[in-house]
Amino acid sequence: MTRDEPGTSSGPLHRFLERSATILFPFLFVSALLLSCRGLLDNGAVWLVVPGAVLGLLFGDFITGLVHWAADTYGEESTPVIGRSLVRPFRVHHVRPLEICEHGVVETIGNTCILATPLFALFVAVMAYGETSAAAAFAVFTAAVTVGVTVATNQFHKWAHQESPPRLARALQRARIILSPEHHRAHHTAPFESSYAITNGWLNPLLNRTRFFRQLEGALRMLGIKPSKGA
Numbered sequence: 001m002t003r004d005e006p007g008t009s010s011g012p013l014h015r016f017l018e019r020s021a022t023i024l025f026p027f028l029f030v031s032a033l034l035l036s037c038r039g040l041l042d043n044g045a046v047w048l049v050v051p052g053a054v055l056g057l058l059f060g061d062f063i064t065g066l067v068h069w070a071a072d073t074y075g076e077e078s079t080p081v082i083g084r085s086l087v088r089p090f091r092v093h094h095v096r097p098l099e100i101c102e103h104g105v106v107e108t109i110g111n112t113c114i115l116a117t118p119l120f121a122l123f124v125a126v127m128a129y130g131e132t133s134a135a136a137a138f139a140v141f142t143a144a145v146t147v148g149v150t151v152a153t154n155q156f157h158k159w160a161h162q163e164s165p166p167r168l169a170r171a172l173q174r175a176r177i178i179l180s181p182e183h184h185r186a187h188h189t190a191p192f193e194s195s196y197a198i199t200n201g202w203l204n205p206l207l208n209r210t211r212f213f214r215q216l217e218g219a220l221r222m223l224g225i226k227p228s229k230g231a
Helices: 012-042 046-073 083-095 097-102 107-131 134-161 167-173 182-188 204-209 213-223
Strands: none
Touching: 012 107, 012 134, 012 204, 046 134, 046 213, 083 097, 083 107, 083 213, 107 134, 134 167, 134 182, 204 213
């Protein structure tokens, strides 16, 4: 969704929050990681960085898959609060998948930065002034990676659609640390009902094989919550 589309431009306050949060995000993210790593090191548990990073990437992949599925399946563009900011961009993306490549950094990750900034401030406060046990440091490190990659997922998604992404991005794609174009292609293949996870796609084989989201839709139908007509 580009801001020059009629009726989709955000107000000055929202633009200010997006820009401010996008600037703060890397500083708070790195601070949370460094402080939690120091906590692990002080407790002789620095080896927990590896499982924490893997768990964070898995959690991020699941969260983005859940949000992606929900935006594709439920609600309308007119839905209050999330219609224009969440539902519309995903629906437009299926019609014009390369449009995401036209977005700048703030437009790509600004909204998620707004949500993540208070969480990172909390992580930093916990590590700077709270308990510094190995368990606390591991929890903060894993949570910081989870939130960090969740924020960055729209950028990973954008790179998966770009013809010539940055060299580092392409290396990370080949290593399957972030979403690759080859893996993401399955989601843009009819009937567009699989491979929703878009941080790195690690969970897609399992979620597809178990029909996780179809099962979830069935459970929600039993509660009277039905997919939107256009989904």
